[in-house]
Amino acid sequence: MPTYEYKREDGTTFEITQKMSESALETCPTTGQKVKRIISGGGGVVYKGDGWYVTDYKNGGKKSASTPPPESSSNNTPETKADAPKAKADKETKS
Incomplete structure (x- = not known):
């Protein structure tokens, strides 16, 4: 129950x-005087616990500082394309 x-x-x-x-209420229960309800700010928000951390919420696609940076695209692209046919060829010769 709320307190007024x-x-x-x-x-x-x-x-x-x-x-x-x-x-x-229209009258005070103890004195009998006329009363008016006051609009108050309320109890506010109470935060308990240790708080929030960056990892508690989705970071919107941003990388965190703890993840390693991706390798440069100039190193990955040529090797990946060139290695793919070799790997497929190696599997066929071993069978």
């Missing part, structure tokens, strides 16, 4: 726990 804050006619305030379905 009320202000009395004399300017003093008090808090009371009410159901959300209950209507707002």
Whole structure:
């Protein structure tokens, strides 16, 4: 149940726990003065635990500092294309 804050006619305030379905108070239960509900900022957000880490969320395709950089494309492209037919040929001769 939420806690609501009320202000009395004399300017003093008090808090009371009410159901959300209950209507707002019109008089103070202790003094009988007319009251008005005050809109407050609420309890806010409470964060518990050690916090967030970069690895907790998807990084949007960016590489992290711990992953090794890819080899340059000039070294990979010619060797990969040239090695592929050789590897296929080697498998056929071994069979």
